[in-house]
Amino acid sequence: MxxxxxxxxxxxxxxxxxxxxxxxxxxxxxxxxxxxxxxxxxxxxxxxxxxxxxxDEELSYAHLPWYVNVLKASNVGSHCVLDCGEDGSRFQRIFICFKASIDGFRWCRPMLFIDGTFVTNKYKGTLLGATAKNGNKEVFPFAFAIVSGETVDNWRWFLQRISEVLVDEGRQLTFISDRHGAIIDAVRTVFPASPHGFCLYHLKENLKKKYPHAVGSSFKDHILWLFCKLLYAPTVEEYQDTLKKLRDDGGSKIIDKFLADLPVQNFANAFFPGKRYGEDQNDGDDF
Known part of the structure; x- marks a missing residue:
């Protein structure tokens, strides 16, 4: 057959x-x-x-310049950037932010959830995405890009394109991410004045891995509950009180080592320099 x-x-x-x-x-x-x-x-x-x-997937890459031109003509005001390298002969990356997303973001809180995920087709790559939330707290797609991987250069390039879209925004932007090293660098470089919050879900998963499998789930749940309480503490005094309880119950060595590379201004409400609007998890994971 x-x-x-x-x-x-x-x-x-x-x-x-x-x-x-x-x-x-x-x-x-x-x-x-x-x-x-x-x-x-x-x-x-x-x-x-x-x-x-x-x-043909391979031939479709040759159609990208045509696609970009048609997109800009049919969605006037959209921001689309195609990078084909220095000689313009080989696809490197593409950024797309539709006009409807640009207009709609004006009615969302000035907050972007950013993350990346693998592209699983024949030619691989990574999909970078930035999402917001609308008035009904629903995920609002803002911008996306296809790049080679989650490198510092690609994340800087992606955020630089976003900065071009939001050049006239006039609002302080807050970012939420999984604290990937390249994202931290890119936010600090491209949006130095923007607060950057770390996703609670990823932090909890990281903390959970600090304890061996032999430790019971009820104990881990208690430690994660204390950590959430630490994150949500509204004052420095309550943060310090909760931290003492977390160190006592979770083991000071484990907790201190976990928090050593976790700046309080990036996760704890009591120290966060901007506005999180009650959002602590990266819904960018849903794109």
Whole structure:
């Protein structure tokens, strides 16, 4: 059974789920058609179906300059930057912020949740995203970029493009992130006056890993509860009182080591220099 025939059979499945794996197609063909096919036939069949449905991925990169021009013409006011390297012959990265997002952000609190995630297609890469929250506390997509990875250069480039969009914003911007080293550097460099809060979810996960698996879940839950109380403490005095309790119950060596590289101005409400509007977790993870 050839890959072209497999392609014609699985095309609808690939259309509904572009990330379907060849092994899943093998199982589907066996269960629904009674067909036994080797892995390489399923793989080539999926590749063929994907190409028929969405075009050649490699050739699509050549269409990006056209796409950028059409985007700017049809979404006047959108900010789109395509970087093809010094000689302009090889795709490096692309930044997109639609006009609707620029206008809509004016009605959101001046706060951006930023994060990156892997691109799992054939050519890999990383998707960087910046999201806000609207008046209903719903995730509001603001800007995104496709880059090679979460490097300092790429994060600086991404935030510099955002600064170009928000040049006339006139409001102090607050950032929330997972404290990735490249993000910390980029925020400090591009937005030196902006407060930068660290995501509570990631901090809790990091603290949890400081204790061995043998430690009971109820103990870990208690320590995480105290840490949350530390973060939410409204005054310096309450912060100090809660910190003493956390060190007593969680072990001063573990807690002190965890907090040693965690500046209080980046996570504790009592020391945070800007406004967090009650937001402590990076909803940018949802993009």
């Amino acid at each position: 050839g890959s072209r025939l497999v392609s014609s059979i699985v095309k609808d499945k690939v259309r509904s789920n572009p990330l379907v794996r060849p092994i899943e197609l093998i199982t589907d063909l066996k269960e629904n058609y009674g067909l036994d096919i080797p892995y390489h036939v399923a793989w080539y069949g999926k590749e063929s179906a994907t190409k028929d449905l969405h075009g």
